[in-house]
Amino acid sequence: MNAGSPSRAVPGEFVDALRDGGSFLLSSHAHPDGDAIGSEVALARILRSIGRSAAIWNIDPAPAAYAGVIGSTAIHVGSAPPPGFPDRFDFAVPLECPQLDRTGLEHALGRLPILNMDHHLGNRLYGVANWVDTEAPAVAEMVLHLARALDAPVDAATANALYLGLSTDTGSFRFSNATPRAFDAAAELVRLGARPERIAGWLYESRPPGAVRLLGEVLGTLELHCNGRIASVRLELDMFERAGAAATDSEGLIDYPRSIRGVEAVALFRERAEGDIKVSLRSRGTVDVGAIASRRGGGGHRNAAGCLIDTGAHASAVIAEIEVEVEAVAQRHPRAEASEDAA
Ligand SMILES: [Mn+2]
Numbered sequence: 001m002n003a004g005s006p007s008r009a010v011p012g013e014f015v016d017a018l019r020d021g022g023s024f025l026l027s028s029h030a031h032p033d034g035d036a037i038g039s040e041v042a043l044a045r046i047l048r049s050i051g052r053s054a055a056i057w058n059i060d061p062a063p064a065a066y067a068g069v070i071g072s073t074a075i076h077v078g079s080a081p082p083p084g085f086p087d088r089f090d091f092a093v094p095l096e097c098p099q100l101d102r103t104g105l106e107h108a109l110g111r112l113p114i115l116n117m118d119h120h121l122g123n124r125l126y127g128v129a130n131w132v133d134t135e136a137p138a139v140a141e142m143v144l145h146l147a148r149a150l151d152a153p154v155d156a157a158t159a160n161a162l163y164l165g166l167s168t169d170t171g172s173f174r175f176s177n178a179t180p181r182a183f184d185a186a187a188e189l190v191r192l193g194a195r196p197e198r199i200a201g202w203l204y205e206s207r208p209p210g211a212v213r214l215l216g217e218v219l220g221t222l223e224l225h226c227n228g229r230i231a232s233v234r235l236e237l238d239m240f241e242r243a244g245a246a247a248t249d250s251e252g253l254i255d256y257p258r259s260i261r262g263v264e265a266v267a268l269f270r271e272r273a274e275g276d277i278k279v280s281l282r283s284r285g286t287v288d289v290g291a292i293a294s295r296r297g298g299g300g301h302r303n304a305a306g307c308l309i310d311t312g313a314h315a316s317a318v319i320a321e322i323e324v325e326v327e328a329v330a331q332r333h334p335r336a337e338a339s340e341d342a343a
Contacts, residue, residue, distance in 0.1 A: 010142075010149040014131045017115055018150060021090035023053040025082070027109060028095045029102040030059050034168025034203075037062045039095045039139040041073045042161040046143070046152045055089070057082050059104035063248070068202045069164045071157055079105070086111045091128075096139040098123040117142060137182035140165025144185055156193025163194035168203070210245035217243050218253050218268075224260075226323045231257035232315075235270040258282050264329070265289055265322050269315050279318055280306045287329050292321045 018024075024047055028036035036058075044054040057076045076082040085108065092112040098120040100106040116127030119136040136142045140162040147154050154162070166185055170178045173186070190196065217239040223232050235250060243249075254268045265283040272278055279296075281289035283303050290305040296318075298307025309315060 010146050011129065011131050013129045014115060014117070015146075015149045017091060017129050018047070018052075018146075021052065023089050023091075024055075024115075025085070025089040025092045025109070025112065026054060026056045026095065027092060027097075027103045027105060028058060029097050030104040032058050032060060032062055034066065035096055035138045035140055035165035037066045037075075038069060038161040038163070038165030038168070039143050040075070041070055042140065042143050042154075042158045042165070043093070043095070043146070044073055045158045045161070046147045046150065046154070049155075050150055050152045055082055057085075057105065063251075065203050065206055066164065069161050069199065081108055091115050093117060094127075095143075096120065100124075100126050117146075135179075135181070137177040137179055137185070138166045138169035140169070141181060141185040144188065154189075154192050156195075159189045159192035159194035160199060163189045163196065164199055164203075167196070167199065172200075208246070208249060210240075210243050211249035213243035214239060214245035214249050215253060215256065219256060222257060224263075225319055226326055228260075228262050229264045229326050230267070230319065230322050231260055231263045231265075232267040232269065232319060233257050235268060237271050237273065254280055254282055264326050267315075267318060267322060269312075269318075277309050277311070277315060278306065279309055279315070281318075281322070283325075285329070286333070287322075287325050289322065289325065292318065292325065295321075 026040045026043055028040055040056045044056055047054040055076060056074070059079060061077045062070060062075060089112055091114070092109040093115045094100060094103055094109065096118050097103055098118060100109060100114065103109055114127035116123065116125065116130045116132070117139060118132050119134055119139050119142065121134050123132040125132065131142065133142055144154065144162055163186065166182060166189065167173065170182050173182065218233050218235050221234040224230065225232065233253070235253065240247070250270070254266055257263065258266045264285065265281065265287050268280040270278040270280065281293055281304070283289045288302045290300045290302045293300050293305035293307040296307040296309065298305060300306055309318065
């Protein structure tokens with residue numbers, strides 16, 4: 001795919017709206033990830049560099065690991081609108097939201113004309129202008145193309161923000177969206193001054209000690225079921241105290257049991273102060289954990305889902321259900337060992 005192909009082109013109406021508007025309110029989804037924050041920060045800097053005014057409003061705060069990328073760019077957080085809303089703004093620009101309610105701010109943002117910019121399948125095209133590119137590896141990559149379309153400069157800080165979005169959305173260039181487009185954008189961002197080693201340090205080598213101690217507590221509960229094809233771990237309330245960990249230090253724990261060779265499905269049972277247990281389920285391939293979660297009133301999709309249960313006895317029932325799913329997949333695909341050669 002070359003630079004002039006249609007899927008990369010920024011829609012003219014989108015560029016026109018950004019050129020015509022004077023003041024933009026950027027937003028993204030609740031619990032913002034690296035692509036949300038990186039794209040917002042970069043787009044705000046790009047708009048300001050061409051003489052526009054831009055503010056960012058998110059319902060939830062950004063993870064602490066992104067502070068270095070955010071720098072001095074202000075992000076207004078919470079359900080109360082920023083000063084001057086809505087009169088001060090010409091457009092709201094939700095980034096990477098397939099539906100406006102993903103922002104958690106839909107009632108407020110819906111009062112402004114919307115410029116919808118996203119890369120998710122199934123985007124509802126809810127804007128006065130919509131730019132949805134499902135082949136984009138990250139919205140950050142779309143922002144880079146937008147900067148070119150606007151003839152806006154991309155300085156090193158903007159390049160760092162875009163690199164944050166691109167590298168986190170591609171799982172550090174490990175996921176299937178690590179396409180030639182992703183590497184083209186990464187190369188350009190590094191040329192523009194992005195610092196991959198510094199961003200990786202912020203993201204992966206800045207964990208609080210409590211988070212690593214909590215990991216130790218959780219891995220101590222590891223159980224394998226179904227001849228090693230299912231792994232489960234428990235996260236109990238008193239582990240946080242023993243580890244000196246904060247609530248946010250539990251993020252990513254499920255990735256460790258999932259990394260075991262031969263494991264096809266993982267369950268994390270998290271005890272909650274409310275007295276129930278939150279179940280997080282992950283699977284590979286055609287093992288459908290989404291069905292298990294939805295039967296128990298939860299949600300998600302085939303390979304990532306969750307639900308709430310009452311007791312530890314129900315936890316073993318969940319494991320039994322996953323075993324049924326894993327066995328059913330093995331029946332359908334007698335030699336189900338994933339082979340990259342076949343891809
Ligand atoms: Mn994204």
